[in-house]
Amino acid sequence: MPELINKYKIFLASPSDLSEEREYINQVIDELNLTFGSQNNIVLELQKWETNSAPAVSTKNVQDIINNDIPTYDLFIGLLWMRFGTPTGEYGSGTEEEFNIAHQRFLNNNNSVQILLYFKNSTPLSLSDINPEQLIKVREFKSSLGEKNVLYWEFNLKDELERFLRIHIPKRIQNLNSITNLSESTTVLNNDIIMTGNAQDEDFGIIDYQEFIEESFSISTHALVRISEATNWIGNEMNKKTSEIENLVAKNRNQAISLKTQRNLYERTANVMNDFATRIEPEIPIYIDNFEKGIDSFSKLIMIYIKDFENKEKEIDEAINSLDTLLLQIELALDNMRGFLNSIDSLPKMSKELNNARKNVVVILSEFLKKLEISITIGKEVHKNISD
Known part of the structure; x- marks a missing residue:
């Protein structure tokens, strides 16, 4: 019999100095689809500019292309470390603009999106990797979150981030899943769409x-x-x-x-x-x-x-x-x-x-x-x- 599967889109935002973490999150989503998703008839779909956007020309700025290519999502994940990013015109960086879009959506309807925000604390391998101007912008942004009632988490290693996400993503998805106006539902014939991760993972009891x-x-x-x-x-x-x-x-x-x-x-x-x-x-x-x-x-x-x-x-x-x-x-x-x-x-x-x-x-x-x-x-x- 066909099963009703609830699909939730997760948007990942971060500057370029967190490329390793961005790639690592793919594995986290795959594993959550195998465990949390399969048990709850839920599919998590990770959306990033690398995979969900495409080359184009904008009359405003490059960030506007990404905003149009990824207009809707259910869960926003933001990562920041030493770089704040490139200004977009209206905002100090693309990541800041993406966060503000998600935050404004939440303010307009707090059932429309959930937000997870993380700051990396570890020191870089080389002091030459530190840009004081960029670091100051990150700290200023971090300080401004208290006024917006935003609770963020901190991590040192990508393994630590992985553990947090494996706990936090299901919690926030469950918040959304309890709301009647689900963002998107899809009917599939079986669970193959869920089984996208490691085939060696078993259905443990x-x-x-x-x-x-x-x-x-x-x-x-x-x-x-x-x-x-x-x-x-x-x-x-x-x-x-x-x-x-x-x-x-x-x-x-x-x-x-x-x-x-x-x-x-x-x-x-x-x-x-x-x-x-x-x-x-x-x-x-x-x-x-x-x-x-x-x-x-x-x-x-x-x-x-x-x-x-x-x-x-x-x-x-x-x-x-x-x-x-x-x-x-x-x-x-x-x-x-x-x-x-x-x-x-x-x-x-x-x-x-x-x-x-x-x-x-x-x-x-x-x-x-x-x-x-x-x-x-x-x-x-x-x-x-x-x-x-």
């Missing part, structure tokens, strides 16, 4: 996702435990080195300690710090990769509960409680790591070996803290969407 969650969170938790154990170990070792210094001072009756003795002590301290870095560095990707896999499966499991079952409140509450417990553990680890990072970063520059070891540990710990913060942000966003 509750048991599958429960197994994925258990395995992923178990691996992630064990990696976090190993990192915590390594942190406790180096904390004890650093305390031993501090006691050793105090004993040396006492033995020398507060006289100066020889440079040879000092260097030997600092070299051994540097070795301890390097050992610590070697222990935790391989654990970081194990932790974050499996945490994200677990969160992804968790979201899909909850979606099945909500859609296919009427009396699964107990299971949903249990899942939320387990997520809250996990997030609490991560927050505790984050607080401990911040304190330890500050203590390492504040070490005096006593020798080349110690300085290099300190820098190495600071870089690795800083990266790990970012991963923990991403985990908490993603987990809380999933919790928020379930509660709503």
Whole structure:
């Protein structure tokens, strides 16, 4: 039997410095069509100037061509980083004009379009990539959003953006789907139109996702435990080195300690710090990769509960409680790591070996803290969407 499929158009707007993210979003939409879309008889269609516009001549400006080629959509996604873009005449850039068109549509009818706006925070590979004038315009635009009651999100890596979009797009589409005046409906004979993503993706069920969650969170938790154990170990070792210094001072009756003795002590301290870095560095990707896999499966499991079952409140509450417990553990680890990072970063520059070891540990710990913060942000966003 033919099925009624609701198609939603998603327009992507951004300057040229986010080309990698623009391409990456294609994969996100394909996956959402396989998971969220197929379960809800929804098709998401990504619209970009690269694929939905064409060469032409305008009496106004080039942006006017894009505006005419992509006149309607249901969800606006805007991305900004260091570039604001090229002025269009009326606006400071094409992205700003596209945002204002979407925002005005929302003001005229808040059921007509949903808006997702993201700012990238990571630093570029080269300082030469930074244009101060462009960056100032981005910051001014960002500051103006508060007056327009626009809530935006921030990200550092494209993987983080992907996780946010996989949560936020379904939420905003569900907002639109609950409105009776749907933007566009299409009747298709089967679900082939939905199956545009990875053919290896399967139609997983509750048991599958429960197994994925258990395995992923178990691996992630064990990696976090190993990192915590390594942190406790180096904390004890650093305390031993501090006691050793105090004993040396006492033995020398507060006289100066020889440079040879000092260097030997600092070299051994540097070795301890390097050992610590070697222990935790391989654990970081194990932790974050499996945490994200677990969160992804968790979201899909909850979606099945909500859609296919009427009396699964107990299971949903249990899942939320387990997520809250996990997030609490991560927050505790984050607080401990911040304190330890500050203590390492504040070490005096006593020798080349110690300085290099300190820098190495600071870089690795800083990266790990970012991963923990991403985990908490993603987990809380999933919790928020379930509660709503």
